[in-house]
Amino acid sequence: MFGSGFRTLxxxxxxxxxxxxxxxxxxxVVSAKAQLVLPGAVAPTPEGTVASPTKKRxxxxxxxxxxxxxxxxxxxxxxxxxxxxxxxxxxxxxxxxSRAGADLQVAKLALVGDDLRRSGESCRVEVAGMPLKLTAxxxxxxxxxxxxxxxxxxxxxxVLDGAILVTxxxxxxxxxxxxCRADPEGLWGMGADEIDPKKGEEMLGARARxxxxxxxxxxxxxxxxxxxxxxxxxxVKEQAGFSSWREEVCRSYAREPDFGYCALRLTEARAxxxxxxxxxxVKLPQAVVEEVAAENAKKDEKK
Numbered sequence: 001m002f003g004s005g006f007r008t009l010x011x012x013x014x015x016x017x018x019x020x021x022x023x024x025x026x027x028x029v030v031s032a033k034a035q036l037v038l039p040g041a042v043a044p045t046p047e048g049t050v051a052s053p054t055k056k057r058x059x060x061x062x063x064x065x066x067x068x069x070x071x072x073x074x075x076x077x078x079x080x081x082x083x084x085x086x087x088x089x090x091x092x093x094x095x096x097x098s099r100a101g102a103d104l105q106v107a108k109l110a111l112v113g114d115d116l117r118r119s120g121e122s123c124r125v126e127v128a129g130m131p132l133k134l135t136a137x138x139x140x141x142x143x144x145x146x147x148x149x150x151x152x153x154x155x156x157x158x159v160l161d162g163a164i165l166v167t168x169x170x171x172x173x174x175x176x177x178x179x180c181r182a183d184p185e186g187l188w189g190m191g192a193d194e195i196d197p198k199k200g201e202e203m204l205g206a207r208a209r210x211x212x213x214x215x216x217x218x219x220x221x222x223x224x225x226x227x228x229x230x231x232x233x234x235x236v237k238e239q240a241g242f243s244s245w246r247e248e249v250c251r252s253y254a255r256e257p258d259f260g261y262c263a264l265r266l267t268e269a270r271a272x273x274x275x276x277x278x279x280x281x282v283k284l285p286q287a288v289v290e291e292v293a294a295e296n297a298k299k300d301e302k303k
Contacts, residue, residue: 068212068216069216069220070216070217070219070220070221070275070278071213071216071217071271071275072275072278072279073213073268073271073272073275074272075142075143075144075159075272076143076144076159076160076161076162077144077159078097078099078104078144078159080159080160080161080162081097081159081162081163081164082097082098082099082104083096083097083098084096084097084162085108085191086162086163086164086188086189086190087188087189087190087191087192088112088166088184088186088187088188089186089187089188089252089253089254089262090189090190090191090192090195090253090254090255090261090262091191091192091254092112093110093111093112093113093182093184093188094108094109094110094188095108095109095110095164095188096108096109098131100131103133103134104134104146105131105132105133105134106130106131106132106134106148106150107130107131108127108130109126109127109130109132109148109150110124110125110126110127111124111125111127111153111173111175111180111182111184112124112125112182113125113172113173113175113180113181113182113183114180114181114182115179115180116174116176116179116180116181117179123178123179123180123182124180125175125178125180125182127150132148132149132150133149134146134147134148134149135147135149137156139158140276140277140280140283141158141269141272141273141276142272142273142275142276142279143158143159143160143269143272143273144158144159145157145158145159146159152173152175153168153173153175153182153184154168155167155168155173155184155185156168157188158269160187160189160265160266160268160269161265161268162189162190162265163187163188163189163190163265164187164188164189165186165187165188165249165265165266165269166184166185166186166187166188167185168183168184168185170185171183186249186252187249187250187253187262187265187266189253189261189262189265190261191254192254192255195254195255195259195261197258199259200258200259203259203260203261203264204259204260206264207260207263207264207267210264210267210268210271211267213271214242214267214270214271214274217271217274217275217278218235218239218274220278221235221274221277221278221282222235222236224278225282230284230288230292231282231284234282234284234285234288235282242270246262246263246266246267246270247263249262249266250262250263250266
């Protein structure tokens, strides 16, 4: 949902908050109007008043009309995650990165999951053989992306600001020797004990500003591609599904209702992805390309 080619998560695959897993694609698209309104951004209608009839809206109002110029946010560098303990959903599994010269590597990794030997109990595995090597991967989201060389549980992640977003093909890893099943997917970032209660309003304010950037960038991207039906439809669907995807990823993050830390990081990543699409063009997923080709083939047959 950051940009074309980035997988999304399904609510049914989320694990308990103790290790906050994530899964694959959000298949439904909800109302774009509902998706892009920040919690608390719209005041409720006072009791006893009558709301005005709803008018039909175009893409500009449904997706958020641009309020300013498009911005190309800079992607966070690896320095944003080095020498920090990043925790999955702010608790449980943890990872720490270091550098070996110019190369980024995993210095420590601990996975929390389900005990395969004792039903209903959790397990924790301190991964041996440190450090783990990382391989840079291509990404069309504008974010730096790496794959972790851990045969028992290989996963990839995108670098965010002081956090990483992990994907693992929607599959939990079975660490058989340890008798533990863990799912690394989700946001790994600031721990619950590190969040400063005084910064709650600051985080919410920062998210509101980034939301404005997202709307402006989407509007600019839509306007640039509105004559291309396939790209236009893809952009609208992707934008409409972003907020529901973000909610699914962040619902298990520690203290999220109070601070919105996870939502802020994912919204920043969305702004970067849109900026990357503005700079380099929109790359349609292969499935969309094949669907368009099939539609065109049917039209040719009818001629």
